[in-house]
Amino acid sequence: MSKLEQLRPSGLHHNPAYSHVVVASGARTIYIAGQVSTDEEGRVVGEGDLAAQTTQVMQNIGLALKSAGAGYADIVKITTFVVGYKPELRPIIGKARSAFFEGMEPPASTLVGVTALAAPEWLIEIEAVAVVD
Numbered sequence: 001m002s003k004l005e006q007l008r009p010s011g012l013h014h015n016p017a018y019s020h021v022v023v024a025s026g027a028r029t030i031y032i033a034g035q036v037s038t039d040e041e042g043r044v045v046g047e048g049d050l051a052a053q054t055t056q057v058m059q060n061i062g063l064a065l066k067s068a069g070a071g072y073a074d075i076v077k078i079t080t081f082v083v084g085y086k087p088e089l090r091p092i093i094g095k096a097r098s099a100f101f102e103g104m105e106p107p108a109s110t111l112v113g114v115t116a117l118a119a120p121e122w123l124i125e126i127e128a129v130a131v132v133d
Helices: 050-067 087-101
Strands: 003-007 021-025 028-035 075-083 108-114 124-132
Touching: 021 075, 028 050, 050 075, 050 087, 050 124, 075 087
Parallel strands: 075 108
Antiparallel strands: 003 021, 028 124, 075 124
């Protein structure tokens, strides 16, 4: 596991859902391509259900991390893309996502509203960067 330091810069609002700054030191950086809500067979999981899709996306990220010898605690940055984003969707995403970071400091995070993803049934896509020794 790499050494991660989550900074709480003076003058920036503290949000418990993400860290503004993560300083990582380790030997390997792992880049996880944007993951969507599909199972191993390529079938959509949770069609029309943002919470279910977010959970599946996070599970897919976990599988990708595991293949590289990493885990959720090694994630330093995630970027989330949400189709038709509105502020009332943030708690749905946050609740589903936070279960995967329970008991640890959250990574740096960006959420972007988009018009569409590569397939019309996908509601959310998340990419991640992790650092390990």
